[in-house]
Amino acid sequence: MLHVAEAARVSVATVSALINGTATVSPELSQRIEQAILDIGYKRNAIARSLKMGTTRTIGLTVPHITNPFFTDVVSVIQQAFDRAGYAVMLCCTDEDLNTQDDQIRLLLDRMVDGLIVARVGDGAILKRIVDDANVPVVLLDRVCEGVDTDSVVLDNQRAVFDAITYLIDLGHRRIGYISGSFDISPMHDRMTGYREALQAAGLPIESELVRFGNFHEVDGYNATMQLLSLHDRPSAIFSANNPMVIGTMKAIRDIGLSCPEDISVACFDDFPWSDVFQPQLTTVAQPVKAIGEQAANLLLDRLAGNRDAPPRKLTLKGRLMIRNSCRPLGAPMGAIVQSVSA
Amino acid sequence: MLHVAEAARVSVATVSALINGTATVSPELSQRIEQAILDIGYKRNAIARSLKMGTTRTIGLTVPHITNPFFTDVVSVIQQAFDRAGYAVMLCCTDEDLNTQDDQIRLLLDRMVDGLIVARVGDGAILKRIVDDANVPVVLLDRVCEGVDTDSVVLDNQRAVFDAITYLIDLGHRRIGYISGSFDISPMHDRMTGYREALQAAGLPIESELVRFGNFHEVDGYNATMQLLSLHDRPSAIFSANNPMVIGTMKAIRDIGLSCPEDISVACFDDFPWSDVFQPQLTTVAQPVKAIGEQAANLLLDRLAGNRDAPPRKLTLKGRLMIRNSCRPLGAPMGAIVQSVSA
DNA sequence: CATCATTTTCGAAACGTTTCATCGTCCTCT
DNA sequence: AGAGGACGATGAAACGTTTCGAAAATGATG
Numbered sequence: 001m002l003h004v005a006e007a008a009r010v011s012v013a014t015v016s017a018l019i020n021g022t023a024t025v026s027p028e029l030s031q032r033i034e035q036a037i038l039d040i041g042y043k044r045n046a047i048a049r050s051l052k053m054g055t056t057r058t059i060g061l062t063v064p065h066i067t068n069p070f071f072t073d074v075v076s077v078i079q080q081a082f083d084r085a086g087y088a089v090m091l092c093c094t095d096e097d098l099n100t101q102d103d104q105i106r107l108l109l110d111r112m113v114d115g116l117i118v119a120r121v122g123d124g125a126i127l128k129r130i131v132d133d134a135n136v137p138v139v140l141l142d143r144v145c146e147g148v149d150t151d152s153v154v155l156d157n158q159r160a161v162f163d164a165i166t167y168l169i170d171l172g173h174r175r176i177g178y179i180s181g182s183f184d185i186s187p188m189h190d191r192m193t194g195y196r197e198a199l200q201a202a203g204l205p206i207e208s209e210l211v212r213f214g215n216f217h218e219v220d221g222y223n224a225t226m227q228l229l230s231l232h233d234r235p236s237a238i239f240s241a242n243n244p245m246v247i248g249t250m251k252a253i254r255d256i257g258l259s260c261p262e263d264i265s266v267a268c269f270d271d272f273p274w275s276d277v278f279q280p281q282l283t284t285v286a287q288p289v290k291a292i293g294e295q296a297a298n299l300l301l302d303r304l305a306g307n308r309d310a311p312p313r314k315l316t317l318k319g320r321l322m323i324r325n326s327c328r329p330l331g332a333p334m335g336a337i338v339q340s341v342s343a
Numbered sequence: 344m345l346h347v348a349e350a351a352r353v354s355v356a357t358v359s360a361l362i363n364g365t366a367t368v369s370p371e372l373s374q375r376i377e378q379a380i381l382d383i384g385y386k387r388n389a390i391a392r393s394l395k396m397g398t399t400r401t402i403g404l405t406v407p408h409i410t411n412p413f414f415t416d417v418v419s420v421i422q423q424a425f426d427r428a429g430y431a432v433m434l435c436c437t438d439e440d441l442n443t444q445d446d447q448i449r450l451l452l453d454r455m456v457d458g459l460i461v462a463r464v465g466d467g468a469i470l471k472r473i474v475d476d477a478n479v480p481v482v483l484l485d486r487v488c489e490g491v492d493t494d495s496v497v498l499d500n501q502r503a504v505f506d507a508i509t510y511l512i513d514l515g516h517r518r519i520g521y522i523s524g525s526f527d528i529s530p531m532h533d534r535m536t537g538y539r540e541a542l543q544a545a546g547l548p549i550e551s552e553l554v555r556f557g558n559f560h561e562v563d564g565y566n567a568t569m570q571l572l573s574l575h576d577r578p579s580a581i582f583s584a585n586n587p588m589v590i591g592t593m594k595a596i597r598d599i600g601l602s603c604p605e606d607i608s609v610a611c612f613d614d615f616p617w618s619d620v621f622q623p624q625l626t627t628v629a630q631p632v633k634a635i636g637e638q639a640a641n642l643l644l645d646r647l648a649g650n651r652d653a654p655p656r657k658l659t660l661k662g663r664l665m666i667r668n669s670c671r672p673l674g675a676p677m678g679a680i681v682q683s684v685s686a
Numbered sequence: 687c688a689t690c691a692t693t694t695t696c697g698a699a700a701c702g703t704t705t706c707a708t709c710g711t712c713c714t715c716t
Numbered sequence: 717a718g719a720g721g722a723c724g725a726t727g728a729a730a731c732g733t734t735t736c737g738a739a740a741a742t743g744a745t746g
Contacts, residue, residue: 001702002702010725012702012727013706013727017705022704024724041476043452044702044703047394047399048731050390051388052731053703054731058433075409076409076410079409079436080436083447088451089433089434089435090401090431091418091433091434092432109386111399112389273410274621276594277590277593278621278622353696355696356696356697356698356735357694357695357696360694360735363734368695369695388733390733391731394702395701395734395735
């Protein structure tokens with residue numbers, strides 16, 4: 001900018017005024033400055049600007065795993081929304097690890113991100129403290145925590161799982177295995193509640209041997225399913241509370257020599273783009289990923305636009321049960337299912 | 344930092360020296376400073392540091408679509424690698440759009456990213472110019488362009504497709520449909536070459552009606568497949584040169600009332616995590632995504648570590664044909680396949 | 687004890703912007 | 717003609733660091 005000013009024989013203040021339109025500059029000088037900018041190929045340095053202005057037009061986004069299709073889609077939507085608004089997005093993956101998450105959030109705050117969208121991990125206490133003394137708006141995504149009182153957008157997980165389990169019960173299933181992720185994040189807690197309530201509403205017992213915990217990964221789903229399938233009285237259906245884990249479930253079913261849905265019905269949380277193309281077509285709880293991402297982005301953009309003191313807004317969206325052919329009616333003739341498998 | 348200095352009754356220079364370890368400071372002052380840092384809760388401002396140092400410890404990463412599983416995985420690996428090295432990653436998705444890409448790269452350079460990893464889109468000319476006068480190291484990912492002479496890591500696309508098509512030919516297929524992405528990026532060009540060469544090597548004609556172009560999206564694969572299947576002499580096999588498009592292919596096959604592999608064999612580029620769980624299990628060309636991401640990260644990290652003048656390093660990795668059950672031998676009894684479908 | 691070498695500390699400039707108060711200039715109005 | 721206003725341009729301070737050369741303190745040496 002100094003060079004531009006010299007070349008145009010004006011002060012840097014004038015160049016800045018012209019570039020930002022913060023003051024009127026005479027046509028004559030404008031022309032000289034614009035020419036100089038072209039000649040020199042000047043580009044404003046965003047870092048210096050950030051330092052002076054106290055804003056970086058950059059936000060931080062942390063998710064547990066970008067390879068989880070749910071987060072892939074949400075990240076994609078959020079990235080697009082901020083791109084449109086002229087913001088850059090710094091992406092971090094916490095790998096479901098608390099320390100990693102804390103480090104990454106600190107890293108982002110050090111870099112003066114203007115806001116944060118966090119699909120948190122673990123206990124909210126540290127997150128709360130970090131966020132409190134960093135003075136940036138935060139939107140919690142997918143996972144809320146009691147202590148932290150900020151904008152958030154989550155799914156009505158309890159209801160969604162309630163509906164899915166009730167669907168299985170209606171099909172005649174009585175022993176329904178449930179594979180949960182770690183219990184310390186809100187969705188897993190709420191989903192489990194939905195499972196229990198659905199059983200209770202149907203007057204079915206809640207048997208702890210039917211509930212298994214994993215750490216969100218495919219291998220966890222595999223191991224949990226192996227355990228469920230080796231019970232002396234094995235479940236006739238399995239619900240997996242997370243998307244990557246259901247892959248493990250399917251692999252376990254295959255490896256043990258059973259097949260879905262003939263021997264065992266399967267449903268899970270989170271839809272796949274290809275779920276209605278391959279067999280079995282999984283019955284899933286689809287989250288409105290697009291809406292979730294856009295709402296989260298809008299909440300943050302609104303804060304960034306200056307609406308700082310509005311009370312926390314907590315959005316809860318509804319999931320949708322996508323009924324396909326991975327769950328079979330118990331006692332019904334196999335024909336209906338088999339026909340659709342080999343169609 | 345000023346506050347820390349005052350609280351500890353030292354100069355800012357001393358505080359800086361202690362924090363960075365750039366000079367020895369006496370135990371006494373060290374203690375006072377550390378105490379003050381704790382009392383005040385001081386965090387170094389990375390933006391100011393960046394301005395002074397000319398380095399942000401941030402890199403830019405642009406990919407066409409993060410929802411393409413190939414890029415999802417690569418982004419994930421790259422993000423992890425830079426996280427380990429203490430770098431932040433700014434992620435941009437170009438949506439296969441040239442102008443978007445240029446804008447985003449400029450945005451990243453304005454923010455003084457230390458380096459760039461680019462899975463480019465479109466003609467390399469503009470990219471080359473942008474990159475030339477920004478003085479940051481660039482690694483080209485997946486897609487190279489002739490003009491731009493930088494580090495790169497790509498797949499041996501030609502060979503990979505050659506192998507896949509040859510496999511189909513060996514199964515007895517003679518009319519093999521081919522669905523390509525836009526032709527102006529190197530992998531699509533090379534994959535097409537592999538297709539042609541495989542046909543030629545087998546003495547088969549190259550028929551233009553069997554080749555269709557799409558823009559990488561599911562819907563493009565759908566439309567292309569619809570066209571191929573409505574040819575009066577339809578192909579017995581289809582190869583899709585990209586991953587999202589094959590979903591469209593499968594949907595088209597389903598919608599038209601055919602099934603895979605009984606009526607039509609399908610293979611495609613890029614593996615899915617779930618490809619050996621659901622039916623049909625797709626035969627794919629698997630890219631070594633982990634190696635690709637890590638190599639790209641390493642190339643850039645090496646430049647960032649100071650190795651600036653080394654000649655451009657161009658890495659070419661090998662794909663691997665994952666043979667599953669979505670392609671059937673022509674003329675062979677159906678039994679072998681059907682058995683595995685319903686296994 | 688004076689001198690010199692070494693270690694520790696510090697003041698100030700610099701990075702590239704933005705912004706604010708000030709200063710000219712030129713009009714317009716009595 | 718002098719005063720007051722409007723407008724355009726500018727100099728300088730500030731944002732929060734790092735770094736360099738110089739100053740101060742300390743220790744060693746003759």
